């Protein structure tokens with residue numbers, strides 16, 4: 001199972017935290033994605049995207065606090081492939097690696113140069129100081145089509161004094177639900193996001209963000225999401241999102 005999910009993420013480094021195309025959708029994904037000349041050029045560019053091994057931001061660093069580590073270890077244990085003699089937990093999660101680049105460089109000429117910028121960085125992964133902003137790791141449970149994200153909010157994310165900025169919370173919700181929708185149906189863009197802030201999140205604290213698929217309808221994926229304390233007892237934020245699958249050509253439109 002873990003291996004099969006692993007296959008989903010081959011070629012994953014091309015995208016920030018955007019693994020896309022599960023096995024049943026892979027063919028559809030390719031045909032949707034690589035239709036035009038510029039898109040085919042992009043396909044050729046993909047293997048060269050990273051010259052050296054990029055940093056995986058979803059792995060622990062020294063800034064991760066006790067709660068973050070405990071929850072990470074919990075999901076990581078449930079992510080290990082079950083081998084003979086090992087206990088089967090009944091839950092199978094996969095940790096999603098996360099990089100700070102979408103596309104590193106383009107050799108694709110004028111069309112690709114419209115969307116690929118050498119200094120571009122994924123918004124949530126662009127601060128080098130560990131622990132200063134968004135520390136998070138996303139796990140995916142394929143059998144239930146669920147995502148769980150552990151998020152530790154750093155001191156640069158302050159909104160109301162001592163608490164996390166609503167825009168930073170929205171960013172994380174968009175990231176988890178957007179990643180979730182992308183896992184189901186190739187690249188997506190957020191069309192709609194509705195957020196209810198129920199209780200403030202203390203700066204520096206760790207929270208759990210869980211997303212589920214509510215409905216699929218053609219190109220549309222409806223995902224809902226809850227942000228809670230790590231033990232689930234306190235609800236901080238609730239959200240629903242609509243995501244539309246797109247082809248690369250959508251990004252080339254100006």
Ligand SMILES: CCCCC/C=C\C/C=C\C/C=C\C/C=C\CCCC(=O)SCCNC(=O)CCNC(=O)[C@H](O)C(C)(C)COP(=O)(O)OP(=O)(O)OC[C@H]1O[C@@H](n2cnc3c(N)ncnc32)[C@H](O)[C@@H]1OP(=O)(O)O
Nearest residue numbers: 016017018174175178179187188189190191192244246248
């Ligand atoms: C190599 C290529 C890689 C591509 C990667 C692409 C994205 C990756 C992004 C990030 C990757 C990294 C990590 C992932 C983490 C986070 C994810 C963040 C994602 C974002 O942060 S992304 C930025 C914010 N996002 C936008 O910047 C979108 C601006 N927008 C548009 O680009 C268009 O608006 C679009 C594409 C949404 C739709 O345009 P469209 O032309 O494809 O579709 P159209 O309008 O025809 O609608 C078709 C049917 O959806 C219904 N519909 C449409 N919009 C609706 C709405 N708002 N509410 C209710 N229903 C709606 C219609 O009513 C119709 O429904 P029906 O078919 O039933 O009539």
